[in-house]
Structures are given as structure tokens and as C-alpha cells.
Amino acid sequence: MAMTTDVAGFSVGAGMAGVKDGTPRRLDVALIVSDRPCAAAGVFTTNQVIAAPCVVTRRHVERGRLRGIVVNSGNANACTGPQGEQDAIAMAEAAAAKIGCDPHEVAVASTGVIGVPLPVGRIAAAVKEIVLGPARWGDVASAIMTTDTKPKAIATELTLSTGTVHLRGVAKGAGMIHPNMATLLAFVLTDADVDEGALREILPYAAESSFNAISVDGDTSTNDTLLVLANGASGVKARGKDLGAFKGTVRALCEALAREIVADGEGVTRVFEVMVRGAVSDDDAKRAARTITTSNLVKTAIHGADPNWGRILAAAGRSGARVDASRATVRIGEVVVFDSGAPRAFDAARVRAIISQPQIWIEVELGLGSGKAHAWGTDLSAEYVRINADYTT
Amino acid sequence: MAMTTDVAGFSVGAGMAGVKDGTPRRLDVALIVSDRPCAAAGVFTTNQVIAAPCVVTRRHVERGRLRGIVVNSGNANACTGPQGEQDAIAMAEAAAAKIGCDPHEVAVASTGVIGVPLPVGRIAAAVKEIVLGPARWGDVASAIMTTDTKPKAIATELTLSTGTVHLRGVAKGAGMIHPNMATLLAFVLTDADVDEGALREILPYAAESSFNAISVDGDTSTNDTLLVLANGASGVKARGKDLGAFKGTVRALCEALAREIVADGEGVTRVFEVMVRGAVSDDDAKRAARTITTSNLVKTAIHGADPNWGRILAAAGRSGARVDASRATVRIGEVVVFDSGAPRAFDAARVRAIISQPQIWIEVELGLGSGKAHAWGTDLSAEYVRINADYTT
Numbered sequence: 002m003a004m005t006t007d008v009a010g011f012s013v014g015a016g017m018a019g020v021k022d023g024t025p026r027r028l029d030v031a032l033i034v035s036d037r038p039c040a041a042a043g044v045f046t047t048n049q050v051i052a053a054p055c056v057v058t059r060r061h062v063e064r065g066r067l068r069g070i071v072v073n074s075g076n077a078n079a080c081t082g083p084q085g086e087q088d089a090i091a092m093a094e095a096a097a098a099k100i101g102c103d104p105h106e107v108a109v110a111s112t113g114v115i116g117v118p119l120p121v122g123r124i125a126a127a128v129k130e131i132v133l134g135p136a137r138w139g140d141v142a143s144a145i146m147t148t149d150t151k152p153k154a155i156a157t158e159l160t161l162s163t164g165t166v167h168l169r170g171v172a173k174g175a176g177m178i179h180p181n182m183a184t185l186l187a188f189v190l191t192d193a194d195v196d197e198g199a200l201r202e203i204l205p206y207a208a209e210s211s212f213n214a215i216s217v218d219g220d221t222s223t224n225d226t227l228l229v230l231a232n233g234a235s236g237v238k239a240r241g242k243d244l245g246a247f248k249g250t251v252r253a254l255c256e257a258l259a260r261e262i263v264a265d266g267e268g269v270t271r272v273f274e275v276m277v278r279g280a281v282s283d284d285d286a287k288r289a290a291r292t293i294t295t296s297n298l299v300k301t302a303i304h305g306a307d308p309n310w311g312r313i314l315a316a317a318g319r320s321g322a323r324v325d326a327s328r329a330t331v332r333i334g335e336v337v338v339f340d341s342g343a344p345r346a347f348d349a350a351r352v353r354a355i356i357s358q359p360q361i362w363i364e365v366e367l368g369l370g371s372g373k374a375h376a377w378g379t380d381l382s383a384e385y386v387r388i389n390a391d392y393t394t
Numbered sequence: 395m396a397m398t399t400d401v402a403g404f405s406v407g408a409g410m411a412g413v414k415d416g417t418p419r420r421l422d423v424a425l426i427v428s429d430r431p432c433a434a435a436g437v438f439t440t441n442q443v444i445a446a447p448c449v450v451t452r453r454h455v456e457r458g459r460l461r462g463i464v465v466n467s468g469n470a471n472a473c474t475g476p477q478g479e480q481d482a483i484a485m486a487e488a489a490a491a492k493i494g495c496d497p498h499e500v501a502v503a504s505t506g507v508i509g510v511p512l513p514v515g516r517i518a519a520a521v522k523e524i525v526l527g528p529a530r531w532g533d534v535a536s537a538i539m540t541t542d543t544k545p546k547a548i549a550t551e552l553t554l555s556t557g558t559v560h561l562r563g564v565a566k567g568a569g570m571i572h573p574n575m576a577t578l579l580a581f582v583l584t585d586a587d588v589d590e591g592a593l594r595e596i597l598p599y600a601a602e603s604s605f606n607a608i609s610v611d612g613d614t615s616t617n618d619t620l621l622v623l624a625n626g627a628s629g630v631k632a633r634g635k636d637l638g639a640f641k642g643t644v645r646a647l648c649e650a651l652a653r654e655i656v657a658d659g660e661g662v663t664r665v666f667e668v669m670v671r672g673a674v675s676d677d678d679a680k681r682a683a684r685t686i687t688t689s690n691l692v693k694t695a696i697h698g699a700d701p702n703w704g705r706i707l708a709a710a711g712r713s714g715a716r717v718d719a720s721r722a723t724v725r726i727g728e729v730v731v732f733d734s735g736a737p738r739a740f741d742a743a744r745v746r747a748i749i750s751q752p753q754i755w756i757e758v759e760l761g762l763g764s765g766k767a768h769a770w771g772t773d774l775s776a777e778y779v780r781i782n783a784d785y786t787t
Contacts, residue, residue, distance in 0.1 A: 048708055049719070083736075084736075116704045220689055220690060220691045220705070310509065318614075319441045339509065343474075381779060382783075383780065386774060389698070390695065390700065
């Protein structure tokens with residue numbers, strides 16, 4: 002997606018709070034502000050061990066319109082007991098004072114170390130000093146990074162029947178943070194005029210084929226948050242027949258962010274996309290596709306560029322999806338390696354060359370129905386182990 | 395468990411068939427023979443992509459009494475289409491000719507490369523030449539190894555009210571085999587006189603807390619097979635009030651084999667045992683315990699000896715078990731790191747020392763009920779990645 006002019010009515014910025022150890026040496030607090038109330042929707046972690054900022058933000062989103070988002074990296078404010086919720090509220094209050102709004106109109110997100118009290122005083126002080134502007138999205142994307150190696154910010158525009166609307170997505174990846182936990186944060190901001198009800202339908206739909214379809218290590222974080230805020234500043238309504246196009250664009254934006262996240266996963270050298278077709282249902286196809294992308298056996302085979310198709314089929318077989326090996330077909334790239342229940346002789350060097358690419362396409366045809374789903378996975382490298390084992394508290 | 399005299403009425407042996415590439419350079423075919431028909435029960439992989447020997451053996455176990463087991467390593471006879479089932483039957487026939495019984499009285503098991511036709515001619519020729527004896531259990535254990543570094547064979551005895559019975563367990567671990575798939579094979583042989591119905595109850599019970607409670611990499615193989623054969627040669631009945639003791643011994647034997655398997659997992663440097671208590675139900679506790687042992691984040695933290703308890707709690711939280719972080723307590727060794735919903739200050743060096751041991755004990759108290767379960771896991775090392783990525787077809 003090409004970069005375009007920025008979303009109207011939003012100003013953003015970031016500051017250095019020294020969240021992790023009191024030493025402000027990098028951007029670690031960000032603020033996203035709308036000049037008017039926004040329709041909002043959110044999707045949060047399904048982990049039952051849910052971080053305080055997710056609890057508070059869910060409440061604020063349910064309560065009504067939002068004016069902004071405040072985010073920090075370096076501390077997840079998770080497993081922090083009742084104090085954690087008070088700290089998340091205090092963070093919203095600090096942002097609200099800066100914006101000039103009610104604290105309930107602020108969404109809060111945190112990412113970083115788990116089980117350590119949030120240094121909310123330092124965060125509040127940094128929030129106060131943030132210089133806001135319409136174009137500082139790069140700063141926001143940098144401030145929310147943990148083990149990400151690249152900031153992730155994508156802009157796009159969409160021409161509807163009554164004018165053009167802009168969308169901006171910012172995200173951080175499913176990496177690990179010293180000394181703890183993976184988190185995925187993603188924010189979608191738009192100047193389109195969209196009903197809250199429509200947003201609440203669009204967001205889970207967009208998440209399903211994007212952030213919910215990627216896996217780096219199979220672990221679900223305590224802090225996962227996806228928010229969409231629509232402020233209507235463009236004056237262009239996304240309604241009626243335009244709504245489908247808007248929905249498709251939100252989904253495409255989320256998919257683009259998700260692809261960036263998965264490609265920037267810890268220790269990742271290859272990304273593979275799995276398409277499962279011919280399942281009894283879409284749900285079954287999803288189960289199979291996601292089990293294949295999270296299998297350590299598949300992930301290590303891909304890391305080794307090994308045409309190890311048996312692992313792919315075996316992962317599908319244990320996924321809970323209905324699988325009948327005698328009807329299944331497996332393709333790696335364009336090469337059929339298992340055909341309607343029987344292994345097929347193939348040129349191993351050719352398949353090895355395909356799996357040596359940074360992007361790999363795998364297709365599993367189950368031959369049982371018309372269900373289909375895709376998922377993205379990453380290889381499992383010794384570097385992943387190093388990143389996640391070799392740090393100290 | 396101490397080594398004891400061998401189970402009566404069984405004779406065993408192994409031979410070199412050159413299963414993998416036609417060059418007979420190691421033991422790769424084994425035969426376990428009873429001098430009389432045995433009551434038998436089996437537990438097989440739950441993977442829907444099930445290997446031909448499992449299909450055939452399940453049928454033979456359901457049909458009636460067994461006289462023996464024939465096993466090969468080096469080829470899993472999985473994903474081999476209709477030819478695979480014919481080859482598994484041919485393998486049973488070769489063993490039956492050697493034993494002098496009906497092919498239906500022979501169980502068949504295979505482990506090794508997937509998707510490659512079984513060289514059944516070479517296997518049949520090797521079976522014919524096997525020298526059987528009462529004490530060659532070490533050969534059997536060696537012949538079924540793939541990436542296992544040690545053979546696994548345990549013997550035990552049990553004194554019942556009318557005499558002493560002997561039990562022998564042989565297993566191979568959940569390792570990967572060039573170029574494909576993990577498999578777990580385990581055989582329990584006893585000279586006790588046990589009803590088939592009782593065996594069919596005992597075996598799933600024993601598997602549940604042993605082979606089903608261990609995880610090296612979370613992948614379920616196409617070939618997993620656990621068989622128990624009881625030939626009654628001791629003349630001692632395990633019935634009535636003796637049955638409980640017999641059941642406990644089968645379970646203990648399976649647990650001992652499972653511990654050996656997990657400790658010999660690929661690239662494993664540490665084994666950790668997770669006990670989850672206070673769950674709403676035993677099933678919930680099992681879900682939590684098993685998700686903790688399969689989490690890559692937990693496994694890498696343990697590899698790095700990192701006191702990263704947030705990952706343990708987060709794994710429980712995504713397991714599907716009911717978890718309320720505000721009531722949970724986490725112990726690593728004897729150190730409480732999270733206490734009834736709040737992080738507790740702890741001596742990180744002390745916890746790091748605990749996690750540096752080869753055996754680690756982790757306890758999670760959920761505070762919601764009386765459900766409990768335990769599970770064993772292994773660390774995830776760069777060596778695991780090397781073993782599973784760096785081979786060629």
C-alpha cells in the first residue's frame with residue numbers, strides 16, 4: 002500500500018519516559034489524539050490472564066466515544082494485581098489532562114515486562130511533554146516497539162461515492178520483551194465517518210484474517226489489543242453501499258500490518274503461507290491451517306529448507322479438523338508432493354529451492370468439502386531460542 | 395525401578411534389515427514372542443493421519459489374543475497409501491511364519507521416515523534370521539531407536555497375594571527421524587494372568603498420566619503405539635483386590651518409561667514437571683498443565699534458566715482452562731513468585747539456580763476448585779532446531 006496524506010483530525014507524538022529502568026534513552030510513550038470524539042471498537046486478547054490496560058480500555062470502548070490512545074512499551078502492566086488497574090486508569094488520566102477530555106475517553110495500551118509495577122509517574126510526566134503533530138506516526142510506531150526490528154506504520158486512502166477517506170495503521174509485533182512477554186498492539190485510525198455499530202462488526206472480521214491468522218510462536222499474550230478509531234473529520238460517510246469497500250480496506254490494512262509483524266518475528270528468516278482447501282467447513286480448514294503454522298516440526302523443517310511434507314500432513318491430522326489422508330493432496334509452491342492419498346516422486350532439489358525463499362506457499366487440499374482458510378507462519382530458528390532464552394532478569 | 399528377572403514365557407530378539415537404505419549396519423527389526431496366546435490391549439495415535447501398522451495392529455488387538463509383536467525402525471510406513479497396509483500385513487505374516495501362529499496374532503509397529511514405501515522384503519528376510527532368547531531386551535530397545543540417544547527398557551516385579559508377577563517395558567522416544575517424523579512406541583509385557591477386559595481399562599489409565607502427559611515438541615505422530623501383552627505364564631492371577639496393585643504397577647512402569655523418553659528428547663537439557671492444583675476440574679487442570687509444558691515461551695525461558703513466571707501464568711490463561719489471575723499462585727521449586735494475584739519479590743539468583751537444575755518443579759495453584767493434574771515438559775534448545783532443521787533428504 003502506498004503512503005498517502007495523513008488522516009484528518011488526528012495528531013500524534015511520542016516521548017521518552019525511561020519506562021523500563023528510569024533512564025530515558027528511547028521513545029517509549031506515545032499519544033494518538035483526535036480533535037473530536039471518535040466512534041471506536043476494540044478486539045482484545047482471549048487469554049484469561051488479561052493485562053490491566055486491556056480491562057480498562059475495553060470498559061472505555063464500551064462506554065462510548067474516544068478522544069485518544071496512550072501507549073507505553075517497556076512494561077506490560079500485566080499480572081500486577083489491583084494496583085495495575087489503578088495505574089492504567091492513572092495513565093488514562095494523564096493523557097486526558099493533556100488532551101483536555103474525560104479519562105473515560107482515552108484508551109490505554111502497554112507492552113513489555115510482565116509482573117512489574119508500572120512506573121506511572123514517569124509515564125505521566127512524559128505524556129505531559131509530548132509534542133503533538135499530524136505526521137509523527139513514525140515516532141508512534143517506534144515508541145511501541147519491543148523486540149521488533151522495524152517500526153510498522155502503513156497509510157492508505159479509499160475513494161468512496163462522496164469523497165476520499167484516509168486510514169492509518171500502526172502496530173508492534175508478536176516479539177518477546179526482556180524479560181518477559183510477547184504482545185501485539187495495533188491501532189487503526191481513520192477520518193471516515195462510520196457508525197460505531199459498523200465498526201464493531203468490521204473489526205473482528207478484519208482481525209480474523211489478519212492478526213488472528215499469524216503465528217510466531219503459538220503463545221497468546223496478556224496484552225493483545227487491536228483498536229479502530231473513526232473521527233469523521235473527512236466529512237465522508239462510509240455507509241450503505243460504500244461500507245463494503247471500507248470494510249475491505251480495513252481488512253487489507255490489517256493484513257498488511259500482520260504480514261509486516263510476522264516477517265519481523267523473533268529470529269524469523271522465512272514466512273510461509275498455508276492455504277487449506279477442501280475441508281468439511283471453513284472452521285475445520287482454519288484449525289488445520291493454524292495447526293500447520295504453529296507446529297514446531299513444520300517450522301524447523303522450513304527453517305532447514307527440508308521438503309518434509311509428512312510433517313505438514315501430520316499437523317493437519319492432529320488439528321481437530323476432519324482429515325482423511327487417503328483423499329489429501331499437498332503442494333509446496335507449485336510442486337505436488339502427496340497426491341490424493343499417495344506420495345508422489347518429486348525433485349527434492351527443486352522443492353528445497355522453493356523452501357529456501359523468504360516467502361513460501363503451501364497448499365493442502367483435503368478433498369472432503371468446500372471449507373477453506375489460510376494462515377501465515379514463520380520458521381523456528383536457533384536465533385529464536387537465543388532471543389528467548391539468553392537474557393537475564 | 396530395579397531390574398529383576400525377566401517375564402516368563404517371552405523370548406525376544408533383533409536383527410539388521412537395512413530398512414532405511416538397504417545397508418544393514420544397525421539393529422532395526424525386533425521381535426517379541428510369547429510361547430502362548432496373550433491377553434492384549436492397545437492405545438494408538440489420535441492423529442487422523444494414522445500409519446498403516448497402527449490400523450493393522452488395532453484390528454488384530456480387537457480380534458483376540460496375540461502371540462507377538464514385530465517392529466522396525468527406519469521407516470514409519472505412514473502416508474504410504476493402500477500399499478502401506480498390504481506391507482504391514484506382509485510384515486505380520488513374516489513374523490507369524492517365524493513364530494508359528496496366525497498373522498492376526500501379531501502386532502506390527504513401525505517408526506522412521508514417512509511417505510516412503512516399506513522395504514518389506516528386507517524386513518521379512520531379517521525377521522527369519524532373528525535369534526530369539528529370554529534376555530535380549532536390550533537388543534529390542536536398540537532396534538526400535540531413531541534419534542533416541544539411549545535404549546529404554548525397564549523391568550519390575552510385583553508380589554500379589556498368590557505369587558510374584560514380572561513386567562517389562564520397552565520404549566522409543568518422541569524424537570525425529572531423518573528425514574521425517576516423531577514417533578513414540580512402547581510395549582509392556584507381563585507374565586501375569588490378567589483379563590483382557592481389565593487390560594483394556596488399565597492401559598488408557600496408565601497412558602493418561604505417562605505417555606499422554608509428556609511433551610517434547612507438541613507434535614503428535616502418525617505412529618504412536620502403546621501395547622500391553624499379558625501371557626499368564628507366571629500362573630499368578632491379577633484379579634479382585636490384587637488388580638489395583640497391578641494397575642498401579644503398569645502405571646508406574648509407563649511413567650518411568652515416559653520420564654526416560656522426555657529426558658532423552660531432542661536437544662533436551664532440562665525436564666520440568668508442572669503440577670496444576672485448584673482448577674475447576676481435573677480436565678481444566680490437565681489443559682493448563684499441558685499448555686504450560688508445550689509453550690515455546692515457557693520452554694525457552696527454562697532453557698535460559700530465566701525466572702520468567704509471567705509466561706507460565708499466560709500459558710495457563712490461554713489453555714482453555716478457567717483461570718482467574720487474581721486468585722492464582724505460582725511456585726518455582728519452593729519459591730513463591732506470584733501469590734494470590736500479585737507478584738511477590740523473590741531472590742532471582744535463587745530461582746535461577748533452581749531452573750538451572752536438570753529437573754525442575756513448577757506448581758500453579760489456581761484457587762478455583764479441587765482439580766489437579768501434572769505434566770512433564772522439556773526445554774527448547776538451539777540443538778532442537780539443529781536436529782530438526784539441518785538434515786537433508
